[in-house]
Structures are given as C-alpha cells and as structure tokens.
Amino acid sequence: MAQVFTAKSGSATFFSASPLENIEATSNSVQSILNTSTKNVAFIISIRSFQFKKDLMQEHFNEKYMESDKFPNATYSGIINGDFDLSKDSIYEVTSTGKMAMHGQEKEITAPGTFTVKNGEASLQSNFPLAVNDFKIEIPQLLFQNIADTVAVKINVIYQPYKK
Numbered sequence: 001m002a003q004v005f006t007a008k009s010g011s012a013t014f015f016s017a018s019p020l021e022n023i024e025a026t027s028n029s030v031q032s033i034l035n036t037s038t039k040n041v042a043f044i045i046s047i048r049s050f051q052f053k054k055d056l057m058q059e060h061f062n063e064k065y066m067e068s069d070k071f072p073n074a075t076y077s078g079i080i081n082g083d084f085d086l087s088k089d090s091i092y093e094v095t096s097t098g099k100m101a102m103h104g105q106e107k108e109i110t111a112p113g114t115f116t117v118k119n120g121e122a123s124l125q126s127n128f129p130l131a132v133n134d135f136k137i138e139i140p141q142l143l144f145q146n147i148a149d150t151v152a153v154k155i156n157v158i159y160q161p162y163k164k
Contacts, residue, residue, distance in 0.1 A: 007032040010157030025050040039080040074102040086122040
C-alpha cells in the first residue's frame with residue numbers, strides 16, 4: 001500500500017459575507033501531499049489562481065489585499081489527528097493541526113476534515129474559518145463593511161498514490 005499520496009488539482013473556495021456584498025472566489029489549483037505513515041500533510045495554493053465573479057474584485061484582492069506579487073502562495077503544513085486508512089472504503093472524520101502561511105504571516109490552526117474512501121479513491125474535504133487580521137491583511141476603512149473579519153474556507157482534494 002502506498003504511503004505517499006498527492007493531489008495536483010484540488011479546489012479551494014472562500015466566502016466572505018457582508019452587509020453590502022458577499023465575496024466568493026474559487027481556485028482549482030490546490031496541490032497537496034500526504035504521507036499516511038507519518039500523517040504529515042501539506043498544501044499550496046497560488047493566490048493569483050483565485051477567480052472572482054467581478055474582475056475589479058479580483059484585481060483588488062491581488063493588488064491591494066493579498067499583495068500577490070510579493071506573497072504569491074498560501075501554504076499549510078501539519079499533522080492529521082485521528083485514524084484513517086486510505087486502503088479501506090469508509091468515511092473518516094479527522095482534524096489537522098499545523099501552520100498556515102499567507103501574506104507573509106504564519107498562524108497555527110486546527111481544521112476539521114473528512115476523508116472519504118470509495119472504490120479505492122480517497123478525497124479530503126475541509127471547511128474552516130480564517131480571520132483576515134491574523135494574516136495582517138489590511139482592509140481600508142472605506143471598505144470594511146464589504147469584507148467580513150472572518151472568511152469561510154473550503155478545501156476539496158482527491159489523492160492519488162504518488163508515482164516517482
């Protein structure tokens with residue numbers, strides 16, 4: 001049984017509810033690696049890969065808030081807490097504790113996750129909140145009503161055994 005699994009094109013969405021306008025963006029460029037023997041897991045997402053419904057929102061996100069040229073990626077590296085077996089069809093509820101790095105800042109987080117193993121395919125879904133100010137992302141006073149203090153993040157990846 002393989003111990004190292006990779007996901008090359010998972011998705012991530014974030015959603016920010018606010019009185020004036022909800023903000024939502026999706027990336028289909030999430031990459032992940034998972035070692036089932038050590039339970040280490042890591043993710044990387046290109047900030048510029050997030051797509052918005054409005055071009056202006058995307059421009060502001062990259063240039064004013066996330067400074068994507070200076071901080072091109074968001075990363076997570078952690079350990080999965082809980083037992084799971086990617087060789088057996090089942091649903092496994094786990095958490096992961098590790099470091100999220102974004103916008104030049106690092107923060108330890110614990111996020112819930114669900115492994116679903118069906119017919120030999122293993123997927124991982126996770127939904128968790130992130131506080132914007134934990135990563136020193138500054139929201140101009142004029143726009144503070146447009147962007148929530150906390151955004152809801154959803155990750156979805158499908159793992160394949162790693163092939164050298």
